[in-house]
Amino acid sequence: MDLHVVDQFAKATIIEAGKRIRDAFSYDIQVETKADANDLVTNIDRETELFFIDKIKAFNPEHKILGEEGMGEQIESLEGPVWIIDPIDGTMNFIKQHRHFMITIGFFVDGVGKLGYIFDVMNEDMFCAIEGEGAWYNDSPLRKLQPLPLEEAIIGINASWVSPNRRVNHEKMIELVRTVRGTRSYGSAAMEIAFVASGKLDAYISMRLSPWDIGGGTIIAQEVGAIATNLKGQPCNLLTQDTFIIANPSIHQQILEHYIEEK
Amino acid sequence: MDLHVVDQFAKATIIEAGKRIRDAFSYDIQVETKADANDLVTNIDRETELFFIDKIKAFNPEHKILGEEGMGEQIESLEGPVWIIDPIDGTMNFIKQHRHFMITIGFFVDGVGKLGYIFDVMNEDMFCAIEGEGAWYNDSPLRKLQPLPLEEAIIGINASWVSPNRRVNHEKMIELVRTVRGTRSYGSAAMEIAFVASGKLDAYISMRLSPWDIGGGTIIAQEVGAIATNLKGQPCNLLTQDTFIIANPSIHQQILEHYIEEK
Numbered sequence: 420m421d422l423h424v425v426d427q428f429a430k431a432t433i434i435e436a437g438k439r440i441r442d443a444f445s446y447d448i449q450v451e452t453k454a455d456a457n458d459l460v461t462n463i464d465r466e467t468e469l470f471f472i473d474k475i476k477a478f479n480p481e482h483k484i485l486g487e488e489g490m491g492e493q494i495e496s497l498e499g500p501v502w503i504i505d506p507i508d509g510t511m512n513f514i515k516q517h518r519h520f521m522i523t524i525g526f527f528v529d530g531v532g533k534l535g536y537i538f539d540v541m542n543e544d545m546f547c548a549i550e551g552e553g554a555w556y557n558d559s560p561l562r563k564l565q566p567l568p569l570e571e572a573i574i575g576i577n578a579s580w581v582s583p584n585r586r587v588n589h590e591k592m593i594e595l596v597r598t599v600r601g602t603r604s605y606g607s608a609a610m611e612i613a614f615v616a617s618g619k620l621d622a623y624i625s626m627r628l629s630p631w632d633i634g635g636g637t638i639i640a641q642e643v644g645a646i647a648t649n650l651k652g653q654p655c656n657l658l659t660q661d662t663f664i665i666a667n668p669s670i671h672q673q674i675l676e677h678y679i680e681e682k
Numbered sequence: 683m684d685l686h687v688v689d690q691f692a693k694a695t696i697i698e699a700g701k702r703i704r705d706a707f708s709y710d711i712q713v714e715t716k717a718d719a720n721d722l723v724t725n726i727d728r729e730t731e732l733f734f735i736d737k738i739k740a741f742n743p744e745h746k747i748l749g750e751e752g753m754g755e756q757i758e759s760l761e762g763p764v765w766i767i768d769p770i771d772g773t774m775n776f777i778k779q780h781r782h783f784m785i786t787i788g789f790f791v792d793g794v795g796k797l798g799y800i801f802d803v804m805n806e807d808m809f810c811a812i813e814g815e816g817a818w819y820n821d822s823p824l825r826k827l828q829p830l831p832l833e834e835a836i837i838g839i840n841a842s843w844v845s846p847n848r849r850v851n852h853e854k855m856i857e858l859v860r861t862v863r864g865t866r867s868y869g870s871a872a873m874e875i876a877f878v879a880s881g882k883l884d885a886y887i888s889m890r891l892s893p894w895d896i897g898g899g900t901i902i903a904q905e906v907g908a909i910a911t912n913l914k915g916q917p918c919n920l921l922t923q924d925t926f927i928i929a930n931p932s933i934h935q936q937i938l939e940h941y942i943e944e945k
Binding site: 511576 | 774779780805841842845856864865866867869877
């Protein structure tokens with residue numbers, strides 16, 4: 420398989436999907452509620468996933484597809500070529516802000532990340548990577564992340580994980596918030612992962628993410644030296660929901676050791 | 683005084699200042715440390731404030747100027763025409779992200795807000811208002827904010843205010859975080875105020891802001907019906923640091939009454 424051919428196909432398809440989404444803003448957005456009120460899904464979300472599925476099936480009908488909206492296959496393993504797709508990451512931002520939402524896609528072969536994409540639809544900003552060849556922000560290569568002390572780090576973390584919760588000792592998270600230089604929260608995991616990969620944030624932590632939130636981002640991460648694991652420090656499992664941290668390599672272990680205490 | 687003439691002057695000057703800042707990114711940014719490590723200031727920050735002071739003095743030497751970098755006058759009252767200027771709100775974003783920082787300016791006459799501006803320098807997005815005439819996002823008028831239940835609100839609040847602190851009962855803040863639909867934190871007060879004024883956020887709360895952080899924003903707020911006060915519900919004092927909340931009018935009082943308990 421020539422990865423560059425797949426890469427060109429993926430980029431062109433993402434850019435076309437982005438244009439369709441921007442065009443769709445001129446129409447009314449019909450919103451429906453999933454199980455959780457925090458987890459809205461729109462017609463555009465579903466249509467975009469179907470658009471990707473059609474394009475991929477036409478590109479190569481043997482490629483498997485795992486998508487957030489569940490319109491791809493039920494996938495039990497990452498054997499063979501697998502696309503992991505989130506057509507709109509940051510659905511609340513999409514609905515309410517009309518910005519700060521991402522298309523994010525990872526392409527894996529036998530479980531190994533080959534191509535990763537995070538596309539800021541409204542800004543038309545593309546973060547992408549090819550395994551072993553590097554990562555880019557639009558036409559500029561992304562630099563390897565430079566070490567920094569934790570005290571100078573800006574980390575992405577939502578306020579809800581700093582208050583009592585079922586997943587981690589929040590007292591330790593409070594210590595972390597007090598130790599670092601600042602915190603941010605953007606409401607899109609893919610956006611925060613792209614920001615870590617490009618040095619705009621130094622870490623991003625979440626207690627519950629799905630494979631499609633992180634699939635594309637983990638591939639970009641490895642090309643710049645960012646470390647992405649679950650909160651036990653284990654490799655990300657791309658078949659199930661899990662905790663997640665991506666960080667500058669100089670602070671990843673320090674955060675896990677001193678500030679994360681899972682329940 | 684013809685406010686439209688002042689408005690045209692202000693807009694042109696802000697746009698020119700923005701261009702100077704974007705151009706300056708091609709040079710090295712020299713960073714120095716203020717008292718607080720969280721509060722970095724750059725040469726560009728100072729130069730931009732001086733640029734505004736020169737322009738305003740040439741426009742009308744009798745106008746007073748209150749600026750973050752302290753290069754304007756020491757101002758004891760808001761009598762007469764007063765400009766309140768933050769040349770770069772979101773300094774950490776400026777340094778680290780090269781985005782998400784704002785020029786924000788308020789023009790007051792005898793303490794009454796007349797003209798307000800929040801300019802997203804990298805996106806070249808202008809939020810502005812003229813007292814009694816309305817507010818705009820670039821060329822589009824901003825709508826009056828529509829009521830919504832607190833449970834559907836997205837609020838801007840930094841994780842540090844949800845952990846034990848000297849200013850408010852953090853247990854109440856935790857309840858607030860659990861009640862609303864979601865939280866965000868962007869690292870620029872002006873950006874979060876602009877987002878509330880344009881319905882992208884429904885409230886923004888901070889325990890410590892300065893007049894230049896909020897001067898321009900409060901004028902935009904009043905034109906869309908957003909309510910901006912300190913956490914006691916009193917009008918914002920533009921001569922000193924204070925607590926701050928700006929919110930959709932349907933949830934402002936509810937947040938203050940049920941979730942804010944100052945120490």
